[in-house]
Amino acid sequence: MKQNFTFLLLLFSTLMFSQEEDAWVYFNGKPNSQDFFNNPSLTLSQRSLDRRTAQNIALNISDAPLEITYINQVKASTGITVLAQSKWLNALHVRGTQTNITALKQLSYVDKVVFANKTLNVTSKKVSQNNIAAVKNKLETTIDYAYGNSANQIQMLNGQVLHQQNYTGSGKIIAVLDAGYPGVNTAEPFKRLRDNNLILGGYDYVNRSTNFYTGDDHGTLVLSTMGGYKENSLVGTAPDASYYLFITENDASENPVEESYWVEAAEQADAYGVDIITTSLGYFGFDNANYSHTYSDMNGTTNFITKGAEIAFSKGIIVLASAGNEGNQVENHVGSPGDGISVLTIGSVNAVKVKAPSSSIGPSFDNRIKPDVMAQGVAAVVANTTGGIGTANGTSFSCPIMAGMVACLWQAFPSKTNQEIRQMIIESADRYTTPDNNYGYGIPNFGSTLSVDVFQSSSNFSVYPNPTESNISFLFADETASVSIYSILGQKLIEKQITNQNPVLSVESLTSGLYFYTFKSGNLQKTGKIIKQ
Incomplete structure (x- = not known):
């Protein structure tokens, strides 16, 4: 009997160490970084460099590319697959057995290895079984394809005042990080973007493909709230902004590699010189429960995607994220990257400014106000892949509605830094002096940021x-x-x-x-x- 028990124990140990795991491998340096500092324009566009100059942001080691010899040696290691990489965090996302991944620690240039399964990290405290269910990270939505009018979602934010002054996002670039954009290249509500060459490009990080007009239609709906235009049916909040469209969410599964894809896309957005990143994605639970985050991880500094979002902000980019639609769940707090300290996290209200019950709440685990502000996410007017105009529900739409208005505001105040624009928005909100865990600072008033008369007059006119x-x-x-x-x-x-x-x-x-x-x-x-x- 004792021999049988020993055999079973050995069999269990063998199986445990042979199953594949996800992990991040962090390097301890960038030995050729001086080559980047000597000629940063090789990897960063002039617009990206200009954004830093305008906001007095110096280049640093995180801007330098990863050391290519390190990447190649990890790729050549036994049983290791490299799925994604991040220059900002000087890390690779790898997949392999626990044994093979742990062996990477022996490489002289490896600083540390962090498993997605926290119980495998030697320095980690033992964590309790995570019972957070995996959710669709593109955030669940319900859609009613009935014709509507998009005026309310703009006027609620008093955004029409910016539009009246010709601030419609022109000259600003928004990167959308989502699950797919089918129909954007063909549907009528996006024709205005296409005709004016406002779709600047994109990439599918999930499939490593240059075709981004594919995947789940969630990104199509999201984009329509900003850049869509159909007379008397839908006007986006930033119809004259330019857009990059990145696919980082794999709708078929929920795995931490999607956080790494997101950071890759954010780095590319930075290199292109974007001003704003908007993402209607949120990460808390995964298919493998051992990979799922806990509420204690929502502290603005722990999760890989949140670290990336914070670095993006440090480069002068405004980052917006949906709060999430888990307000009715047992774990109802804002997920990542919405837990970020600098991330502008957007909750959802209905047409009369009442919080949607599904909108995730705060505070962050370290007791900061989250969400930051609110916008319409109940019966938000959207366009689908065939050009039909309907309505959809969720913070997936309150976030881009807000992002478009941020582009208009920044167009109006081009000399402001991303920190100043973010603060202007928060201070304009209707609960700024009395924020709470449901509404955050409330609903911003973009009209209050401009001093304009209703009409012009003079003694002779x-x-x-x-x-x-x-x-x-x-x-x-x-x-x-x-x-x-x-x-x-x-x-x-x-x-x-x-x-x-x-x-x-x-x-x-x-x-x-x-x-x-x-x-x-x-x-x-x-x-x-x-x-x-």
Whole structure:
């Protein structure tokens, strides 16, 4: 009997050490880093370098590429597969048996090995069985393909004030890190992006492919809340921003390698010179329960993806992340990278500003306010892969809605740093002085960040009545004038010559909303806004 027990013990030990595990292998240096500092433009675009210069951010060792000889030697090691790499964290994500991965510690340039299964880390405390269920990291959504109007999700943030001033994201670059973008290259609501060359590129890190118009449609829906445009149906919060589209989420499984793909994509986004990263992904539970995070990991410094997000912010990028949709679950706290100290984490409210029950809550484990701010995530208006306009629920949509407005705000204040823009948003929120674990600092007011009049007036020029239901009149000194009316996105809707004797312009044909006007009479030129009731 004793012999049988010994045999079973040996068999169990053999099986335990032969099954494949995931781990991060950290290096202890970058011996050829000076080559990078001598010529950083070999790996970082001029726009990336300019972003650092504008915010007084110096290059450092994390910007230098990984040592290629280290990577090659690890790849050549027995039974080791390299799945991802990070220059910022000077690490590789590897897969292999516990024995083969542990053997990498003997390499002189390896600083440490950290297993995704925390019980395998020698210095780790024994952790209790993790009962957090694996969740779809792209965050579950429910979709109702009924036609709607996207005005509310913009006006809730008072974002139309920025749009009225022509701040629609132009000149800003947003990187979207998600699960896939099918239909973005064909569907009508993305035609405006395509026609204006605002899709700058992308990559599928899961399949190592340059085709990013594939995968799960979650990213398509997400992108539509920012860059989608279909007259009278959907206007994104940043329709004139430029976009990179990265696939980092494998919808078929939930594994920590997706955190490593995310960091890889963030590094590439930095190298391209993006201003904003938005991600509607959240990591807490995995298929292998031994890999799952615990609430104690949500401290802004532990998880691989959160470390990457914090480094991205240190490079001058604003990082936004969905809070998560686990508000009704036993473990209802914000996941990673939303636990990041600098990450702007977005929760979800409905159309009348009431928190969605599913929206994950704070605080972070180290007792910081999370989520940071809120936006509409209940019945958010989106476009699908065939161009249909419908609604969807979840922080997956409140996050990009907010990201688009961040692009518009930064366009309005181009000299501000990412830290200053982030603080402006938080300070504008309606619960700034009384934050809590459900709403964070509340719903931002992007209109309050600008000091603009409803319409322009002077002693020799005025526009009235404004708002108006039918006609608008112009008071001016010369005999004739030319007036044009534009949509908030710059589409000319009305053009007319008026006279001093008959200075009335009919706007009855316009739907209710906000419009621009241009006025030219002799040497007098004016621009302003009209509110059609």
